[in-house]
Amino acid sequence: MESKDIDQIKKNLTHWLDSLTANSNKHIIAFPKSNASSPDFIDRASAQSEMEYTVNRIYRDGLNKHSILNALEKIDDGDYGICEVCEEKIPIKRLKAIPDARYCIACQTEIENDLIVAYNPKFLKRYSFIVESSL
Numbered sequence: 001m002e003s004k005d006i007d008q009i010k011k012n013l014t015h016w017l018d019s020l021t022a023n024s025n026k027h028i029i030a031f032p033k034s035n036a037s038s039p040d041f042i043d044r045a046s047a048q049s050e051m052e053y054t055v056n057r058i059y060r061d062g063l064n065k066h067s068i069l070n071a072l073e074k075i076d077d078g079d080y081g082i083c084e085v086c087e088e089k090i091p092i093k094r095l096k097a098i099p100d101a102r103y104c105i106a107c108q109t110e111i112e113n114d115l116i117v118a119y120n121p122k123f124l125k126r127y128s129f130i131v132e133s134s135l
């Protein structure tokens with residue numbers, strides 16, 4: 001991989017991380033303004049669904065942040081762009097589109113089909129943060 005590609009990807013990841021951090025601060029600030037204790041049922045229901053949306057968003061942002069930090073750490077360690085399952089190079093085109101990609105397309109497809117989880121202890125270990133944080 002060319003160093004200018006890596007530089008650009010690192011810049012994009014850092015920018016994405018910064019925007020997620022700014023957004024999560026905004027969500028936390030928005031919480032006290034909610035209508036959760038309003039006497040009106042519609043206001044409370046609406047506040048409830050807003051809160052659920054916000055919590056889901058914070059959860060998703062957290063997963064993305066973890067993934068971005070993982071990618072940035074790999075860039076620093078020099079093993080960025082290597083599939084975590086088969087250890088083959090992930091094509092640059094995929095990394096440009098999904099800079100925090102951890103798997104090649106073939107492994108990603110298998111993961112999505114849940115085939116690897118049952119048979120690959122290495123994958124289970126690396127993927128465990130998602131399982132833990134979703135409990």
Ligand SMILES: [Zn+2]
Pocket residue numbers: 083084085086087088103104105106107108
């Ligand atoms: Zn792979």
